[in-house]
Amino acid sequence: xxxxxxxxxxxxxxxxxxxxxxxxxxxxxxxxxxxxxxxxxxxxxxxxxxxxxxxxxxxxxxxxxxxxxxxxxxxxxxxxxxxxxxxxxxxxxxxxxxxxxxxxxxxxxxxxxxxxxxxxxxxxxxxxxxxxxxxxxxxxxxxxxxxxxxxxxxxxxxxxxxxxxxxxxxxxxxxxxxxxxxxxxxxxxxxxx
Amino acid sequence: xxxxxxxxxxxxxxxxxxxxxxxxxxxxxxxxxxxxxxxxxxxxxxxxxxxxxxxxxxxxxxxxxxxxxxxxxxxxxxxxxxxxxxxxxxxxxxxxxxxxxxxxxxxxxxxxxxxxxxxxxxxxxxxxxxxxxxxxxxxxxxxxxxxxxxxxxxxxxxxxxxxxxxxxxxxxxxxxxxxxxxxxxxxxxxxxxxxxxxxxxxxxxxxxxxxxxxxxxxxxxxxxxxxxxxxxxxxxxxxxxxxxxxxxxxxxxxxxxxxxxxxxxxxxxxxxx
Numbered sequence: 001x002x003x004x005x006x007x008x009x010x011x012x013x014x015x016x017x018x019x020x021x022x023x024x025x026x027x028x029x030x031x032x033x034x035x036x037x038x039x040x041x042x043x044x045x046x047x048x049x050x051x052x053x054x055x056x057x058x059x060x061x062x063x064x065x066x067x068x069x070x071x072x073x074x075x076x077x078x079x080x081x082x083x084x085x086x087x088x089x090x091x092x093x094x095x096x097x098x099x100x101x102x103x104x105x106x107x108x109x110x111x112x113x114x115x116x117x118x119x120x121x122x123x124x125x126x127x128x129x130x131x132x133x134x135x136x137x138x139x140x141x142x143x144x145x146x147x148x149x150x151x152x153x154x155x156x157x158x159x160x161x162x163x164x165x166x167x168x169x170x171x172x173x174x175x176x177x178x179x180x181x182x183x184x185x186x187x188x189x190x191x192x193x
Numbered sequence: 194x195x196x197x198x199x200x201x202x203x204x205x206x207x208x209x210x211x212x213x214x215x216x217x218x219x220x221x222x223x224x225x226x227x228x229x230x231x232x233x234x235x236x237x238x239x240x241x242x243x244x245x246x247x248x249x250x251x252x253x254x255x256x257x258x259x260x261x262x263x264x265x266x267x268x269x270x271x272x273x274x275x276x277x278x279x280x281x282x283x284x285x286x287x288x289x290x291x292x293x294x295x296x297x298x299x300x301x302x303x304x305x306x307x308x309x310x311x312x313x314x315x316x317x318x319x320x321x322x323x324x325x326x327x328x329x330x331x332x333x334x335x336x337x338x339x340x341x342x343x344x345x346x347x348x349x350x351x352x353x354x355x356x357x358x359x360x361x362x363x364x365x366x367x368x369x370x371x372x373x374x375x376x377x378x379x380x381x382x383x384x385x386x387x388x389x390x391x392x393x394x395x396x397x398x399x400x401x402x403x404x405x406x407x408x409x410x411x412x413x414x415x416x417x418x419x420x421x422x423x424x425x426x427x428x429x430x431x432x433x434x435x436x437x438x439x440x441x442x443x444x445x446x447x448x449x450x451x452x453x454x455x456x457x458x459x460x461x462x463x464x465x466x
Contacts (some may be wrong), residue, residue: 028266031262031266032263034264035259039253039258039259041247041250043251043252043253044251044252045246045247045249047252048250049240049250057255060254061261061262064262065234065262065265069450082247084330086243086246086247109295121238130247131240131243131244131247132244132247132248133250134244135244135247135248136221136246136293139245139248142392150209150245153206153209153210153211154209154210154211154245154246155249156240157210158211159212159213160206160211160212160213160216178205178206178211178339179202179205180211182205182206182208182238184236184242185244186237186240189240189241189244190237191225
């Protein structure tokens, strides 16, 4: 995932990258720092995907332990530590979903409106300025059927064909909804600097 | 954006992880070859995907979770044996004391059992995490081996290409662009000594994963397949012709066909000599 182009986020990325660098030297305080800065975001994503606080907490721990053991593989030129964590979190959550008996429950969760949650105080100020808040607004502005298809694909990990089957729609319709929605989101972010 | 690529519409679904297997493999192959249109689109769509992930919002985890992450990260051994056995009550004590001790033992046993179960769960999670890491490492190794094998095949092919191009009496045939690919160009290099021929094209548009380019030579009005090829950066592609060429002149042509090629041309012609 790309680095955020704003100065604030770039500065945040640099601070995060420094924490990851210190983690490679075995400094657990750096891991604690990374958790403090991004634990809430990763947890929020996992809750949204898994729908179960127990599973979300387990995967949350696994994600940060994976970051700890694989800190040396992080490439700052390939993206931000935040993006790195989110990709790991989504990947592990999808593994759970695909192997889990909870698939149906989660799919239902993915289709629900996002629960209103307050971010932790330490993250609130940063988050207000960042991508997630803007994306929430853009998602809310999408036509419902486009948002639904994108959320099923992203949060429930369904492919085009699986989305079409789940929604009882022709494959082409689902592809078109996802494409149109993603183009609008990209366009919306394009003006966000 | 003035340029276009038939793969670009797949990129957004790829960033979401929504492509079905065949499309995903086709797009990844296309991206690996390099595409000036799809690469920036992928970067933009990955940023959108990151935004969607962050749009879930932040939810503070319990403090215990954070503490446990640090404990697990710094623990030299994830599982430790329980403490020494609880001493038994001495004989001669009163019933009340014995009952109290029993209750304490029972509570201790229950507590110890809970602790053990938690530790067992933790070990299970560690085991699952290690298994996932191992699986990912194996997949990476398999990919590397495939790339290595592919590199060796490429090298052998390039050596054969060089052998044709180094022939002392090399013949060249120009293929002209036809309307479906107006910017394309192609050239045949034929070594009359060995009968081998090398085809090289550039400026051909990229195709979706279910289509391929196919080279033909036409003699006496009868087309014969000379091989299929995909194009990389700059729409470049090459074919080393394995089929025996008939004596006398032939006409060369390139058509767009279903992946894997067809016995007789069915698609539109993009180049012809």
